[in-house]
Amino acid sequence: MAEDGEEKLLATVQHIVQTLGRTDTMTEDILKVFSNYDGRLTLDKLYATRAAVAAAGVGGAGERSMPASPPMPPPPAAPSAAAGVPPVTSLERTVRTLDRQISQFVTMDRLIWADSADADAFLEAVDDLIGTVQELDAAGTNRGLLDRADELLSRCMARLEDEFRALIERPDDAAPQVPGGFGSDDSEEEDYDADDGYGDEPIPIAKPVTDFDVVIDALPPGSVSDVHQIARRMVDAGFGRECAEAYAAARRGFIDESVARLGIRSRTVDEVHSSPWEELEFDIARWIPAFKMVFRILIPSERRLCDRVFEGLAPYGDLAFVAAVRTQALQLISFGDAVAAASRAPERLFRVIDMYEAVRDLLPDLNPVFSDPYSAALRAEVSAVCSTLGSSIKGIFMELENLIRRDPARVAVPGGGIHPITRYVMNYLRAACGSRQTLEEVMEGDLGAVGAAAIAIDPDRPTSSLAVHIAWIMDVLHKNLETKSKIYRDPPLASIFLMNNGKYIIHKVNDSELGILLGDEWMKQMMSRVRRWSMEYQRGAWAKVLSVLQTGGPGIGSISTKAMLQKMRMFDGYLEEICAVQSDWVIADEQLRADVKAAIADSVMPAYTGLITKLKSSPEAARDLFIKYTPEDVEARIQHLFEGVSK
Incomplete structure (x- = not known):
């Protein structure tokens, strides 16, 4: 009776399976439920009964109603011997089991990595699935099962990508809550507590600094380990490029926010060229420290983080790094290019020199950061903007000549x-x-x-x-x-x-x-x-004065007293004329002014003194001689020249 009851139970189960099991997955799930419900309903018995029912229906009956007299269960070897029905292989069972396990994770409405046990179990299932797909692909005998496994793998990768981005963008939200899990060491995360100065921002933002010998750790070490584990699975599954793109998309937010905090905004070339110099000069003053900050701290720190996340996973780490930093790097570079190509008015020289020096000084430090083939183009862009700024400096000097x-x-x-x-x-x-x-x-x-x-x-x-x-x-x-x-x-x-x-x-x-x-x-x-x-x-200003003071010389006879008196009167007129005209003239340099006055006095005073001496010695002129300007007066008049004001 017990055997008869078991046979009826098996037959009833198979009827339920045939009625409700519209897909292989549903059938598998139903069989799993019954096997867990009653110890008599082992999977082997259920599979054997199912194969026997299917064999009895071969020939076109295809009826899903319960038979009046349930068939006797076949012997254990029946599934493999049933005519026309292939046995359920171990790979099929593995795929079905993995489908059930993974489906539980990919449909979660919370982050898997919020629980370290879930994260470990999910990664273990992913590893098994990757191995199964590789085994099916190598066998090449069951294309349908391989397609099903690939579809499941794609679902896995999509969820892993979501978890990957969440761990990068919101490391605190994704931190495991159980003791001993990743990120539980408070000493490793002391820079990421709520009082770190970043307020309510979900992303830690790089603060402006003046010491460039620092490295920004944007993620806690536990989060870095987690995202590395995810990256390794995605690369193993052939989703390395998608992983790199996900990393770049997640990190761009951090970099964009960091650059924004430095006061840099995107500007087109036309905007730069049309900006008033005062405004552009202010932008340059902000650009220089921002450029140093980005290329000396932010980008090298990003390279360090990327190398840790994608350790041993080249070249996807290089692709992720370039994709993450390229936009902001090019924005800074394009501003330098725009300034270099703008007006070359001489007053712009000093700011352009400052920009050139900022770029030139960091070029050697970029070699290890942009050493891979994918980022070499960025290194070339920085070098090119340095050359462009240098050409602008030379152009400004040429414009100075033209001015x-x-x-x-x-x-x-x-x-x-x-x-x-x-x-x-x-x-x-x-x-x-x-x-x-x-x-x-x-x-x-x-x-x-x-x-x-x-x-x-x-x-x-x-x-x-x-x-x-x-x-x-x-x-x-x-x-x-x-x-x-x-x-x-x-x-x-x-x-x-x-x-x-x-x-x-x-x-x-x-x-x-x-x-x-x-x-x-x-x-x-x-x-x-x-x-x-x-x-x-x-010669031009005092030549006629000196000529009237001449009273003799080689080949010249003595002149009359009347002629000397005439020269005296002419000298007075010339002196007054010169002083009236030149009293507003200026010699700015004190030493030059003193030298010119001394030269005038040296040439005028001896001749004027000699003329007065001769007149005083003349009997005809001595009694009626009127000297309007004594030698001291003439000396004083000369000393008052070139002061720039009338005396």
Whole structure:
């Protein structure tokens, strides 16, 4: 009776299976339920009964109703011997079992990695599934089962990708809650507690720093270990590229937020070119520390994290790294390119130099960071923007030359003083030479067609590329000043103008590294010019005065007392005229002013004193002699010249 009851039970189970088991998965699940419910219903018995029923239905009956007299269960070997029904293989059973196990995980409405036991079980099932797929693929005999296993593997990978991104984007949310699980060591996560200064942000953001010898650990060590385990499974399953893309998508949020905290915003080339210089200068001031922060700390730290996550999984780590950092890196690089291609007005030189130095100084440090073939293009982009900024610096120097040439000679500087263009150029060059090493580096090997052809390289003058550029600019300035001097109708005043500007140039050259660049020979030539202009002034302004004071000389006889009195009166008139005209003239340099006055006195006073002496010794003139200006008066009048105000 017991056997008869068991047979009826098996037959009833098979009827239920045939009625409800519309798919293989459903059938498998139903059989599993019954096997767990009653010890008499082992899977082997259920499979054997199912095979027997299927064999009895071969021939076209295909009825799903319960038979009136349940058949006797076949012997244990019946499933493999049933005519026309293939046995259920171990691989099929494995796939079905894995399907049930994995389905429980992939349908969870919480993170699997929130529970370390679930995470371990899920990874173990994934490993078994990967091995099963590989075994089926190698056998190549059951395409349908392989497709089913592949579909299950795809579902696994999709869930693993979700977990992977969650662990990266929200490491605290995904931290296991059980003691002893990943991330339970508080000492490893002390930088990620709620009081770390990041507020309510779910992503820890890089803070601006000035010390670039640091590394940002964006994930706790436990999270890094977890995501590495996931990455290894995804790569083993042939989903390495998807894993790299998931990593990049997750990390871009961190990098974008970090760069945003540095005050950098994306700007198009047209926006950069159309921005007022004051606004652009402010953006550059923010760009320089941001560029250093991103390329010295943020990107190297990202490389370090990526190498740990994808350790031993090349080249997917390299792909993930490039995809994660490329957007923000190119945004910073494109701003540098846009500034370099914008207006080359001379006032932009110093900010462009700052940008060039920021890029140049970090280039050697990028070699290990961008060492793989995938990121080499980014390294080349950084190198290219450095070259572009260098070309911009050279272009700015050329624009300075053009500015000097174009500066019009319209209005004379009152009193023959120092022209604004002279002050601007000399102070500009002095300031530029504060970055002499950088300028030497930029200019080296590019003398420029115009400059190289126009300037004869003196053997006693430094001949570096920068020295040649500076000398060429000084020659352009000199020619411009000579043109400007011609607008003065009074030639002596033109000489005063050239003297003033020449002396100012000498002073600025002596007081800076311009003297080193231009050399001693250039300085001697400039001082000689100033002396020549001084002599031209004296001859032009005082020649007629000196001529009327002459009372004799070789081949000239003594002149009459009347003639000497006439000369005295003429001298008084000339002196008054000169002092009236030149009282507003100015010689800015005190030493030059003193030297010019001394030269005038040395040529005028002896002749004037001699004339007075002769008149006093003449009997005819002695009784009626009227001396309007004593020698002391004349000396005083000379000393009051070139002060720039009427005396």
